[in-house]
Amino acid sequence: MTLRFLGKDTIDGGSPTLFDDGHRYVLQGWIVTDPTVLSWFDLAGHETIAEVPKELMTFLPEGVIVPRGSPLVLDRGETYVFQGPLITDPVVLAQLDLPGHETVIEIPKTVLEVTGDLEPRGADV
Template identity: 40%
Template sequence: MTRQGAGGKHQIQATPRYGCRGRKIMQLTFLGKDTVNGGSPTLFATDQDSYVVQGWKVPGDAESVEIPGKLLAFLERGTRLDAVLRETAFHTYRLSGTVVTDPNVLAQMNMPGHEMAVLVGKVREEGTHGSVDG
């Protein structure tokens, strides 16, 4: 992956990174987004066998996000979210998870102020084993 900076393009290493206290930083892999203008919601896989779901904040529910159903098409083959999906009147889904607050993880995302991200487990569907080849 390359990133444009003041000094030109810089290569970003895909190897595990460690924070200032020696703790491994969770790495995200972009899976897809449902957008009209390049924004989000967005779905990421983690290097810890889970998903990060970036979606719209839900007023009055600090641990939930709302996402369009089309975002689920980007799940890795043979997996599903380990979360209850609650359909809304707008044909979107609300789900809860652990709110992502680690600045090292958030720095890997492009998230506007009206959105947040939650970490949810990854469940392998029956009949699938080992690593998933998305």
């Protein structure tokens, strides 16, 4: 499955990135290491949390918004923390530049709100 690049927001040398694989969004973000934040979550074995700049979500297609609640689990001011299934598929991972301080999760399209006609943004990777 080929990922379609939607956008990237680089802050402090990080590279949070948003992709679309046709069935879900693939969110690359920072691994959360803050023990206080981690203590708030009861993660299933296949889940993790990822933190990204709020601006990254402006790359979703026009008309798509992320509602409060799962997968958007925490607003930290300038960043969002998302919870979701950890992506381990080697075909997907091979398409990413994933440094050791970042992780990648899936966001099912079914959990997002569509407010109008969808207009895709971004380009193929």
